[in-house]
Amino acid sequence: MSEDRENTPLDRIRNAFDRPDDVRPAKDPVTHLYGQRVRLKPKAQALLDATTWAGDLRPCLERPYLVKGWLDQSALSVLYGPSNSGKSFLALDMAHHVAKGRSWGNRRVNKGRVLYIAAEGGGGFSNRVAALDDPEFFVLSVPITLTGTDSAAGPLAEVLQHLAAVGNGSFDLIVIDTMARVMGGRDENAAPDIADLVRNLDLIRRVTGAHVMLVHHTGKDTGRGARGHSSLRAAIDTEIELSRDDLGQITAEVTKQRDGPTGYRFCYHLRQVELGHDQDGDAVTTCLVDPAVPAEAGRAGVSEAARKALSLLERLIETDGEIHRKPQYPGDAGVALDLWREACMNEGALSSSENRDTRKRAFNRCREELETTRAIVVRDALVWRVQ
Numbered sequence: 482m483s484e485d486r487e488n489t490p491l492d493r494i495r496n497a498f499d500r501p502d503d504v505r506p507a508k509d510p511v512t513h514l515y516g517q518r519v520r521l522k523p524k525a526q527a528l529l530d531a532t533t534w535a536g537d538l539r540p541c542l543e544r545p546y547l548v549k550g551w552l553d554q555s556a557l558s559v560l561y562g563p564s565n566s567g568k569s570f571l572a573l574d575m576a577h578h579v580a581k582g583r584s585w586g587n588r589r590v591n592k593g594r595v596l597y598i599a600a601e602g603g604g605g606f607s608n609r610v611a612a613l614d615d616p617e618f619f620v621l622s623v624p625i626t627l628t629g630t631d632s633a634a635g636p637l638a639e640v641l642q643h644l645a646a647v648g649n650g651s652f653d654l655i656v657i658d659t660m661a662r663v664m665g666g667r668d669e670n671a672a673p674d675i676a677d678l679v680r681n682l683d684l685i686r687r688v689t690g691a692h693v694m695l696v697h698h699t700g701k702d703t704g705r706g707a708r709g710h711s712s713l714r715a716a717i718d719t720e721i722e723l724s725r726d727d728l729g730q731i732t733a734e735v736t737k738q739r740d741g742p743t744g745y746r747f748c749y750h751l752r753q754v755e756l757g758h759d760q761d762g763d764a765v766t767t768c769l770v771d772p773a774v775p776a777e778a779g780r781a782g783v784s785e786a787a788r789k790a791l792s793l794l795e796r797l798i799e800t801d802g803e804i805h806r807k808p809q810y811p812g813d814a815g816v817a818l819d820l821w822r823e824a825c826m827n828e829g830a831l832s833s834s835e836n837r838d839t840r841k842r843a844f845n846r847c848r849e850e851l852e853t854t855r856a857i858v859v860r861d862a863l864v865w866r867v868q
Contacts, residue, residue, distance in 0.1 A: 547579050547654055547692055549589040550745045551735060553718060554653065555690050557682055559660075560733075561697035561707040562723025567731050567751050567770070571723065572656050572696050573597065573609055574770040579654050580618040586747040586772065593653025596641065596691075600624055600662035608767040612754050619644065626665030627657070627681045628674060634681035638688035645689070652689050658696040660709075669709035679716045706736075729846075730773055730784075748773040750784040755834050764836065783854055786831050790847040791856055793824050794866055811858055815865035822848075 521529060545554040552558060552575070562568050578585040582592025595618035599606040610616055625633045645651040657663055660678075667674035682693050695717075700708040706722070707713065714720060720737035735745040752771035755764050771785045783791075794816070802814030825831050825844040832843040851857045858865045 544741070545591075546589075547591055547593055548575060548585050550738075550742070551575075551586075551588060551719070551721070552579075552654070552692055552694070553741075554591075554692055555686060556692050556718035556739075557679075557686065557716065558692065558694045558719035558721065559697050559707055559713065559717050560694055560721040560723070561699055562731075563699045563725070566723040566725045567749070567768070568696050568698075568723060569606075569658050570609065570751055570768055570770055571731075571733055571749070572658055572694060573613070575694075576618055576654060576656050577613050577616055580616065588745075591653075594645075594648070594650050595619065595654045595656070596621060596652055597656045597658070598622075598625065598663075599658055601659060605767070608756055608765065611756060612767045612769055625663055627663040628665045628667045628677045631665060632677075632681050634684045638685050641685075641689045641691075652691040654694065655685065655689070655691045656694045656696065660695045660697040669713075672710050672712045675710045675712050675716070679713070750786075752784070752786060753832075755839075764834065764839070783850055783856065784847070786843060787847040787850045787856075789831055790821075790825050790844065791851060791866070793830065794821050794857065794864065797821055797824060798866055805863060810860060810863070811865045811867075813865055815858075815863045818859060818862045818864045821864055 518526070518529070546552065547554055560568060560572055575585060576595045576597050578590055579593050580595040582590060584590050597618060597620050599620060599622040606620075606622060610620060625637070627634050627637075641652050641655075661669065664674070664678065667677065669675065682695075685691070686693055698708050699706065707720070714737065717737070718739040719735065721733055722736045723731055723733050725731045729750055731749055731751070733747045733749075735743050737743060750771045750773060751768040753766050754769055755766050757765050759765050773784055797816045797820060798814050801816050801820065803816070804812065804814050822841075822844055825847065826837065826840045828835065828840065830840075831847060832840045834840055834843075848857075848859070852859060856867055858867055
């Protein structure tokens with residue numbers, strides 16, 4: 482044996498114990514292949530193929546999206562907010578824009594096929610869809626379960642594959658409204674049950690390649706985020722939080738975006754629209770998302786209806802405005818409040834309702850909104866536009 486061989490660590494151990502025959506190397510579980518790739522087992526070969534030299538990596542400049550900055554392709558998102566914050570209306574609005582390929586919230590949109598799962602069902606959802614402008618997406622309005630042994634994830638994926646085959650295109654967005662209705666009695670506060678839900682959603686994503694959006698609720702403490710176990714937030718790619726102020730303006734904000742910026746905001750109001758009349762002749766209404774636009778000079782955003790009312794006021798001031806000389810009045814021209822009110826209450830000006838009381842309420846909401854945002858001043862039955 483050469484001198485080098487005698488000085489191996491094993492030889493030194495044997496010599497230290499002075500019992501070289503009793504010291505044997507433990508069985509080595511690793512097969513020394515010495516660069517022979519063909520001797521790697523299949524799983525090891527797959528890991529080897531996935532191993533990349535860091536210097537060979539290049540930046541990924543294109544990010545596939547449905548709604549740029551908001552919804553990425555093949556991702557998982559949660560849109561959540563407190564009760565009466567317009568969660569379903571916003572999810573439906575986003576789905577409608579993706580299906581149409583229309584820009585949403587001044588963000589680019591890639592057109593895609595959409596399935597909206599209204600797990601809560603009811604006639605109210607049908608009314609919401611009927612109010613949209615020529616909707617072009619599929620609706621599944623039945624209770625389904627996406628957890629446990631009764632999970633419908635597999636059958637749902639099969640249906641989506643069938644629709645893709647007969648309709649010349651796979652699905653790009655699947656909205657599930659709401660998460661609570663697809664839990665199948667499982668506990669949304671338990672980590673194993675949330676993990677089970679996420680596994681089923683991942684199955685749908687893998688099979689379809691679609692973005693899956695969950696509509697969800699906040700808990701009793703709205704400051705703690707979405708209701709349920711925190712593992713849900715860890716599993717999702719995108720989180721959109723809704724909040725509503727005292728004036729009814731709702732703000733949607735991206736509060737989590739995996740590998741992307743957060744802080745994008747979309748402000749809107751829910752605008753009531755009339756669909757027709759019931760058997761007693763009473764109006765049947767629903768709501769549409771009415772984007773708020775930033776007002777000038779840093780004022781808060783106002784609704785589309787309020788903008789129309791403001792435009793009417795500006796035209797009246799141009800044609801009928803007068804300067805009223807009192808110290809407490811603005812120095813610019815104003816008009817009588819009644820004149821502005823009547824112009825706004827004309828059918829179709831702010832509301833398409835035939836009911837005058839409904840049109841009056843629409844005007845009052847707009848007036849309150851414009852006063853709150855300091856776009857107008859009202860004093861002694863006169864109104865001025867704040868420049």
